[in-house]
Amino acid sequence: MTLPSRRSALPGFSLTLGITVVWLSLIVLLPLTLLALRPWTLGFAGVWQSVTEPRVLAALRLSFGTAALAAAVNMPLGLLVAWVMVRYRFPLRNLADSLIDMPLALPTAVAGIALTALFAPRGWIGALLLPLGIRVAYTPLGIFVALVFVGLPFMVRTLEPVIMEMPREAEEAAATLGATRRQTLLRVVLPALTPALLAGFGAAFGRGIGEYGSVIFIAGNMPMVSEIAPLLILIRLEQLNYAGAAALALVMLLASFAVLLSLNLLRARMRRRS
Amino acid sequence: MNVEMRGLTKSFGPTPALNAVDLSVSNGEFLAILGPSGSGKTSLLRVLAGLEFAESGTIVIGGRAMEGVPARERGVGFVFQNYALFRHMTVARNIAFGLEIRPRRLRPRAHEIRDRVASLLDLMGIGDLGGRYPDQLSGGQRQRVALARALAIEPALLLLDEPFGALDAKVRKTLRVWLKDLHDRIGLTSIFVTHDQAEAMEMADRVAVMQAGRIEQVDTPDCLYAEPASAFVHEFLGEAIRLDCLVADGVARFPGLPSAVLPTACRPGAAIALIRPYEIGFIVRPGPAHVVSVHANGPLKRVRLLIGGVGIEVLSPAEGWTPVVGENCDLELSKARVYPV
Numbered sequence: 001m002t003l004p005s006r007r008s009a010l011p012g013f014s015l016t017l018g019i020t021v022v023w024l025s026l027i028v029l030l031p032l033t034l035l036a037l038r039p040w041t042l043g044f045a046g047v048w049q050s051v052t053e054p055r056v057l058a059a060l061r062l063s064f065g066t067a068a069l070a071a072a073v074n075m076p077l078g079l080l081v082a083w084v085m086v087r088y089r090f091p092l093r094n095l096a097d098s099l100i101d102m103p104l105a106l107p108t109a110v111a112g113i114a115l116t117a118l119f120a121p122r123g124w125i126g127a128l129l130l131p132l133g134i135r136v137a138y139t140p141l142g143i144f145v146a147l148v149f150v151g152l153p154f155m156v157r158t159l160e161p162v163i164m165e166m167p168r169e170a171e172e173a174a175a176t177l178g179a180t181r182r183q184t185l186l187r188v189v190l191p192a193l194t195p196a197l198l199a200g201f202g203a204a205f206g207r208g209i210g211e212y213g214s215v216i217f218i219a220g221n222m223p224m225v226s227e228i229a230p231l232l233i234l235i236r237l238e239q240l241n242y243a244g245a246a247a248l249a250l251v252m253l254l255a256s257f258a259v260l261l262s263l264n265l266l267r268a269r270m271r272r273r274s
Numbered sequence: 275m276n277v278e279m280r281g282l283t284k285s286f287g288p289t290p291a292l293n294a295v296d297l298s299v300s301n302g303e304f305l306a307i308l309g310p311s312g313s314g315k316t317s318l319l320r321v322l323a324g325l326e327f328a329e330s331g332t333i334v335i336g337g338r339a340m341e342g343v344p345a346r347e348r349g350v351g352f353v354f355q356n357y358a359l360f361r362h363m364t365v366a367r368n369i370a371f372g373l374e375i376r377p378r379r380l381r382p383r384a385h386e387i388r389d390r391v392a393s394l395l396d397l398m399g400i401g402d403l404g405g406r407y408p409d410q411l412s413g414g415q416r417q418r419v420a421l422a423r424a425l426a427i428e429p430a431l432l433l434l435d436e437p438f439g440a441l442d443a444k445v446r447k448t449l450r451v452w453l454k455d456l457h458d459r460i461g462l463t464s465i466f467v468t469h470d471q472a473e474a475m476e477m478a479d480r481v482a483v484m485q486a487g488r489i490e491q492v493d494t495p496d497c498l499y500a501e502p503a504s505a506f507v508h509e510f511l512g513e514a515i516r517l518d519c520l521v522a523d524g525v526a527r528f529p530g531l532p533s534a535v536l537p538t539a540c541r542p543g544a545a546i547a548l549i550r551p552y553e554i555g556f557i558v559r560p561g562p563a564h565v566v567s568v569h570a571n572g573p574l575k576r577v578r579l580l581i582g583g584v585g586i587e588v589l590s591p592a593e594g595w596t597p598v599v600g601e602n603c604d605l606e607l608s609k610a611r612v613y614p615v
Contacts, residue, residue, distance in 0.1 A: 169358035172325050175345040176352040177372035177427055187375065191362045270362075 067208030078155025108213025138220025530582030561604025
């Protein structure tokens with residue numbers, strides 16, 4: 001690492017960098033290192049066995065699958081909401097704006113209980129869906145619904161500033177050049193928003209993988225079917241199987257890191273082009 | 275293509291942006307719409323392009339009525355003030371955009387599009403920039419890309435909104451000459467909007483002066499300068515000295531200047547006379563004008579005078595009679611134009 005030796009107008013470069021490094025180490029790196037070291041008391045074979053149990057694999061698949069799916073569904077939904085919030089002025093807009101943040105502000109357990117009550121077979125929506133043969137509560141579908149709920153604000157808040165900055169003239173220019181609304185959307189608007197959509201996907205996905213409170217009530221937590229990986233970690237902790245819990249946590253950490261890193265690389269590549 | 279606008283009216287809330295605008299542009303003409311900010315000039319351009327709609331009035335471009343025709347079907351090239359380039363596309367893709375989005379049966383073949391883009395890049399003098407992204411270009415280069423993109427669809431009419439507004443003074447000067455040349459070469463009917471009277475007078479075949487949503491006067495730069503139709507046009511086109519006067523019996527008289535009697539067609543009553551600082555002549559005889567100061571200023575002298583307590587500044591040729599500070603003289607105002615208040 002080379003440090004800039006030129007004098008800068010901002011004072012205290014070494015001091016601020018020092019604090020940054022210490023703080024990052026203390027808050028992020030140290031706990032993660034501990035997490036990475038903890039499982040190996042089981043030995044390599046033990047760790048491998050502990051994270052390849054069918055129940056663990058099912059939970060990981062469920063957690064990552066539903067988080068990815070929910071984040072993906074939140075892309076068009078979040079885009080729509082962000083677009084309307086930025087481009088239109090309508091009555092009660094401020095109220096709607098605060099509502100978007102509610103999933104963030106609400107204690108997740110409260111959200112989980114509310115969603116469960118809504119989607120349980122005798123809840124308002126659950127009762128409507130039951131005759132159609134759709135069960136939401138206590139199934140993977142319920143987990144998906146909860147993750148869409150908590151992921152939406154991440155998508156909307158990531159997209160809003162980008163849409164705000166997007167010059168309207170670009171769309172008008174496309175129109176004067178003969179583009180239909182659809183062509184303008186597909187060729188001008190969406191490409192300009194893709195980096196922000198990816199960033200929003202990453203944020204919603206990351207939140208979805210780790211989400212616990214809002215999910216466990218609606219999930220039903222049946223092993224192999226609707227049991228999420230964070231819950232499995234908790235179960236292992238309660239069984240005092242600390243190394244096993246850490247092993248599972250390490251796998252989740254590495255997988256999330258891989259996903260977020262590749263998203264960031266993709267975004268960096270798109271940014272470099274423009 | 276000929277462009278005909280009749281009775282265009284549009285308002286934003288209570289203030290009219292366009293107030294019964296009539297304007298004709300003939301084929302191949304380069305017309306400037308000149309006016310202060312808020313005069314409705316950009317609204318007029320946007321209504322022409324179909325980006326906004328007038329509440330009443332008609333537009334006919336090349337014999338085709340534009341009522342109900344959306345922007346994408348008008349065949350009007352539009353260069354935006356901030357260029358509005360597509361930032362995620364290269365310069366070449368930006369220019370090709372209007373051709374690539376055409377339905378298959380109207381779309382030129384890929385190699386024809388490539389050739390068209392290449393020749394437009396050459397025409398703009400930016401032949402080697404096709405692979406760059408807009409963020410990697412200077413303001414002047416972006417301006418040329420925006421122009422090339424608008425020209426690629428072979429529009430019937432080209433509209434430019436403050437084409438030099440975002441450029442620094444030096445680039446502006448070069449681009450002005452370049453754009454004028456370009457227009458003369460391709461002969462495309464073009465309308466540009468500006469608030470800079472020098473820009474309008476230098477480039478345009480005709481200038482339409484707008485104020486408060488109305489067109490005050492449309493004329494060639496020479497006629498506009500020689501015969502301003504209203505006090506607003508007179509003052510907007512350049513420095514002018516404003517003298518109060520009174521019109522009666524077909525002549526204007528000036529309080530404090532008994533010798534100046536100006537025949538005028540202006541209606542009787544209080545009026546103002548406008549005269550350019552270099553149009554005032556000196557009469558060498560004692561009179562009501564008191565010389566306060568004289569500054570040599572290149573080929574012209576800047577003479578400050580007091581007339582009945584009102585200060586004015588006159589430009590007078592360096593050779594010829596030099597008024598002396600402290601002396602009194604008389605003034606010749608025959609070139610003044612009288613407008614009703």
